[in-house]
């Protein structure tokens with residue numbers, strides 16, 4: 001029986017889940033994979049936490065050096081999060097000849113070029129299924145199963161916290177602030193929710209996924225990012241009336257004109273498969289030139305789903321004699337020949353607070369027309385504050401810069417209206 005020893009760096013939610021899965025399923029992996037995986041070390045400052053989990057005292061390492069010099073450790077699992085000291089520890093492990101499995105999206109997004117270089121130099125494996133969408137097996141699907149396709153687009157709900165918040169705002173009509181507080185109480189949202197609600201977490205994941213999908217480095221800095229903090233229940237309700245559901249979408253497109261990568265609140269048709277992804281669930285919708293549409297759905301976070309991704313990588317590493325790396329030159333910056341589209345095309349939702357008097361709609365329409373923006377849907381409601389009424393439009397696809405200019409023109413015409421919300425629409 002092949003024996004494989006692992007070390008776990010960090011026994012937080014994910015590290016503890018991984019420890020439990022590996023120890024509970026040890027015999028199962030011997031029976032089904034022909035490999036005996038044992039936890040040889042853990043690195044955890046809180047010794048009591050490790051002992052409470054059942055880790056024998058002798059397996060609690062004092063520092064990373066002890067793990068790197070332990071000949072019984074073949075694979076180091078990094079589940080600490082953050083860039084440092086995780087990066088130093090991962091590089092130490094790779095340079096000591098240990099393969100690495102990580103769930104650390106920020107580290108992998110920002111430094112995969114350095115980690116991969118060290119892995120190649122030392123002929124080690126570097127696995128990162130758990131960096132993106134927790135238990136949903138999207139990385140290996142892109143790396144292996146869909147590799148024969150040119151991937152045309154990848155679109156996903158890849159942050160559970162924001163999906164939970166938007167779902168509650170949609171179903172209960174509650175405000176962002178109220179739902180965020182509830183989400184924090186329930187442990188879905190962090191005390192400092194910035195990484196999730198401002199779209200950083202989704203952008204780290206999109207950088208990793210789109211690099212793999214499009215076979216070229218897509219650095220974090222190339223991703224347009226907008227969070228959900230400005231979203232109001234009114235916008236969600238108007239979107240509903242027009243047949244749309246609001247989601248924080250990560251969108252990557254690879255077209256003949258170039259690559260688009262963006263994370264922002266987006267209306268999608270309520271009949272789209274992604275519209276039914278609710279609460280803290282995640283999903284990734286990939287379109288390949290031969291396979292057409294594939295959707296992967298599941299839990300994007302949590303101890304057990306993320307442990308599932310990590311242990312999958314551990315078993316893969318333990319049972320495969322050679323290692324695969326990125327299918328593109330993994331450099332810090334984008335390849336100079338890669339073309340990115342910043343002035344991308346989209347349909348748009350605009351909500352205006354308009355003066356309730358003759359000629360306003362005609363003036364707004366003429367501004368749209370001046371910028372060659374064609375309107376697809378509209379709601380005009382009585383029910384403003386007496387002097388103003390809400391006017392809601394959905395445009396046909398147009399360029400980002402045209403919308404920006406139209407918004408500027410509307411806002412500069414004081415007797416017409418003010419633009420309250422601008423939200424992109426996937427039609």
Ligand code: HSE
Pocket residue numbers: 105158159160161162196201300301
């Ligand atoms: N905070 C993330 C989410 C999970 O809400 O989806 C880890 O990436």
